[in-house]
Amino acid sequence: MARVFLFVLDSFGIGGAPDAEAFGDLGADTLGHIAEFCAAGAGGRAGLREGPLQLPNMSALGLIHAARLATGRVPAGMPLPERVYGVYGAATEVSRGKDTPSGHWEITGTPVTFDWGYFPAEGDAFPPELVEAICREGGVPGILGNCHASGTDIIARHGEEHMRSGKPICYTSSDSVFQIAAHEQSFGLERLLEFCEIVRRLVDDYNIGRVIARPFVGDDPGNFTRTGNRRDYSVLPPEPTILDRLKDAGRTVHAIGKIGDIFAHQGVTRLTKANGNMALFDASLAAVEEAEEGDLVFTNFVDFDMLYGHRRDVPGYAAALEAFDARLPDLDRRLRPGDMVILTADHGCDPTWRGTDHTRERVPVLMFGPTLRSRSFGIADSFAHIGETVARHLGIAPGPHGRSLI
Numbered sequence: 001m002a003r004v005f006l007f008v009l010d011s012f013g014i015g016g017a018p019d020a021e022a023f024g025d026l027g028a029d030t031l032g033h034i035a036e037f038c039a040a041g042a043g044g045r046a047g048l049r050e051g052p053l054q055l056p057n058m059s060a061l062g063l064i065h066a067a068r069l070a071t072g073r074v075p076a077g078m079p080l081p082e083r084v085y086g087v088y089g090a091a092t093e094v095s096r097g098k099d100t101p102s103g104h105w106e107i108t109g110t111p112v113t114f115d116w117g118y119f120p121a122e123g124d125a126f127p128p129e130l131v132e133a134i135c136r137e138g139g140v141p142g143i144l145g146n147c148h149a150s151g152t153d154i155i156a157r158h159g160e161e162h163m164r165s166g167k168p169i170c171y172t173s174s175d176s177v178f179q180i181a182a183h184e185q186s187f188g189l190e191r192l193l194e195f196c197e198i199v200r201r202l203v204d205d206y207n208i209g210r211v212i213a214r215p216f217v218g219d220d221p222g223n224f225t226r227t228g229n230r231r232d233y234s235v236l237p238p239e240p241t242i243l244d245r246l247k248d249a250g251r252t253v254h255a256i257g258k259i260g261d262i263f264a265h266q267g268v269t270r271l272t273k274a275n276g277n278m279a280l281f282d283a284s285l286a287a288v289e290e291a292e293e294g295d296l297v298f299t300n301f302v303d304f305d306m307l308y309g310h311r312r313d314v315p316g317y318a319a320a321l322e323a324f325d326a327r328l329p330d331l332d333r334r335l336r337p338g339d340m341v342i343l344t345a346d347h348g349c350d351p352t353w354r355g356t357d358h359t360r361e362r363v364p365v366l367m368f369g370p371t372l373r374s375r376s377f378g379i380a381d382s383f384a385h386i387g388e389t390v391a392r393h394l395g396i397a398p399g400p401h402g403r404s405l406i
């Protein structure tokens, strides 16, 4: 028997997606551009970090080699290690969206081959009949926002009016999302979550992937802050994922962080929430102690994306990568024979790119464990192969969309 620890570094792309141009993302490269900025002295911030990007542990697991496979280039200032200890490669997404559910579902063996609904970037984002239904059924006097926006900008812009008027701040992005920001005290957290459930039902007709509650606190634009009480209301994955397949086989599926929400809780048997990458890492280490043979521990590290990628914060992203990398030896020490760790990502979010949206990129796939022999599998032509690698390692029947990489 064996155990698998599947860690998604949310948005940690490595460039090179063959279809990037169709997304307006030709040349986007989250790792490559962070490394380039750091090597050029533009990735530092006083008191946070300085100098070239240093990821010695992920490099030893094949990260730099995977990046070279993805783009043909070695990230600036990051030496290629002489020895690699992991099974490594890059993976190309086949799903039609570059959003979080598409990426995660494909990683678990289920690519998204249909088109999501999206709201337009020009003019009002939401159709008037939808706004009218939301106000009527949700009992609010109107909405603010009604546009594509960055979540932190829009609460700075509309937060005070929201607190005065009771109108929730509704916005979207190039993803298939309806996001709702509201103040935890003046609007109320419970009320926001109930409101999101109403909106979830109403946007089903528009084929929208997620409604996201974005609660915040503070009393003026200078100190409005989003809290860890974010909640995502996703539609169900289109087919059973490896989570369902493992659950059906009687295994425990530990979902840590956003994973439960991303899968609309399908196939999840144990849920752990934690706020921030380091707390998520702590929770994952606790699961290493608890998980039994045959189990999957599945963690999403959201800070890379939410706090640094979308905010286009290169020093922040670099520091978060370095902090994550520094925790890997502790994880490695706790592994048992037969354990396999997989580090990967769901899409890119290049912090040097125009706008604030995700970027279409390939992702790294770094696999390691006490009994895994080092080698490269090259470029996998779907994230679904990752899920089938998990299935094979845990000894469950193969699925239809991929094949094991080891």
Ligand SMILES: O=P(O)(O)O[C@H]1O[C@H](CO)[C@@H](O)[C@H]1O
Pocket: 100, 149, 150, 151, 152, 172, 173, 174, 175, 177, 179, 212, 214, 306, 310, 356
């Ligand atoms: O700018 P914020 O609110 O972080 O929004 C981002 O978060 C959403 C979900 O990941 C993305 O679609 C993007 O719009």
Ligand SMILES: [Mn+2]
Pocket: 010, 011, 099, 100, 103, 305, 346, 347
């Ligand atoms: Mn994501």
Ligand SMILES: [Mn+2]
Pocket: 100, 305, 306, 310, 349, 358
């Ligand atoms: Mn995101």
